[in-house]
Amino acid sequence: MSNILVNAPKTASRGAVIEIKALILHPMETGFRPGANGRIIPRNIIERFTATWNGTEIFAMDMSSAIAANPFVSFFAVANESGTVVLRWTGDEGFAVEERVAIAVE
């Protein structure tokens, strides 16, 4: 369970270039910070973000420790056909979550 906020238009004209923004709750612990006891807190980050439109990959981002906590991503996509955009985040400690948004293209 992770809180996610996605900003994508519900409808789009065919061929229009739309912006998709996604924000997810995640500590993005860098693996470089010492904790209160002086020991380094183990790394816990999202390593990969992907977006597919009706199954075809339209965007992918490999993230590092240099991405801020509660990562925000924005990218653009051409609205070719109605369907579902699936956003996936995977990372350390078996983190794997998905969010789906439906976009109607006319």
Add this chain to the structure above:
Amino acid sequence: MDRRRFLAGTAATATVVVLPLAPAAATPDAMAEAIRKVVGSATLTEGRVNLDVPPLVENGSTVPLIVSVDSPMTAADYVKAIHVFNEKNPQPNVFSARLGPGNGKAIVGTRIKLGDSQRIIAIAETSDGRFWSAGADVIVTLAACLEEST
């Protein structure tokens, strides 16, 4: 920020056994090496890439960044990838994004961490195999009243 690093450095040398080795901070050399891994022996041309990042930042933990590349994004001519590097964080990579004609616009936004005032470099790889770059210098400040005394 420098003072905090200096104090951490002296603390590290004073207590050798207990603390783990301080992570090797990225240097301009480490960044150059990371860029070499991506670009290989190809030429890096400055241009076509725009790095939109505030020149002065109130807090380095969350710095908004937008990389945009001048490209028609057609099947014949598009941006394949965007890579961003830094020169002073503990490691030189920031992110690598994979794009294609399906994006329509080669514009990627995110928020990054900057541990200190430093230079960031964005590199775009286009479908014709060429590499384009842009750099930006960011000054990182900190608010006066934080959780720990610095």
Add this chain to the structure above:
Amino acid sequence: MTMRLLAVGLALVFAASYAVAQVGTQSGADKRRSGYQDMGEALQKMQDDDTANPGMLFVQLGGQLWNKAAGAADKSCADCHGGAAASMKGVATRYPAMSRGGDRPIDLEGRVNLCRTEHQKAEPLPPENRDLLALAAYVSHQSRDLPIAPPYDPRLDAFRAQGAEIYRRRQGQLNLSCAICHDDNAGKKLAGIAIPEAHPTGYPIYRLEWQALGSLKRRLRNCLVGIRAEAWPLDAPEYVALELYLMERAKGMKLETPAVRP
């Protein structure tokens, strides 16, 4: 006898600052600045976009918790309060307030915990607990864009006066009072950044330094560390007294919860 004098003196100080605050809001344009106005454009944009404001992730979490049953009574907030947009509208603008039957003011997080213990028969959530902050953010968010409106309650006067006294009291190794920075030097630069007027217009805030949502208490503790004073324990009544004064000082300014701040 001295206690009485002190009480009268404090009441006078309070009355004076209350009067000044009134003048501030009544004489034409409100010159007070929220911390929002002292931030760079990129951070303002971050706060303005509800799908890009990291504080909204916690508001979303708060909304989920609002509908989740808790405690031995197996009740959710919604079971008593219904939809928060209607029932919680304006509530955050009126806190801190006296709790019913209580003898001291409580802040919004304290009120949430009172609901938990008294009505949900659940354990109170510890200070700075993520769920507690999420609920407080969700409730405060229902008052976004409403003016801060401290309640008229004479029982609060003495506590508010105490808050005013703390605000003006020099403390810590740097021997600074809140007033010296946030009244006398607000707008001037300190280490490259403008000193804000310190109005609690968006709490709980997403502070970039914390990379998480946090309460006014947490922020005040950061202030105390900043002036090298010993931070009071998290359950100290000083925080609520100070918040009472700060909310009065910010009377009429709009709530921005969840605010983004560096």
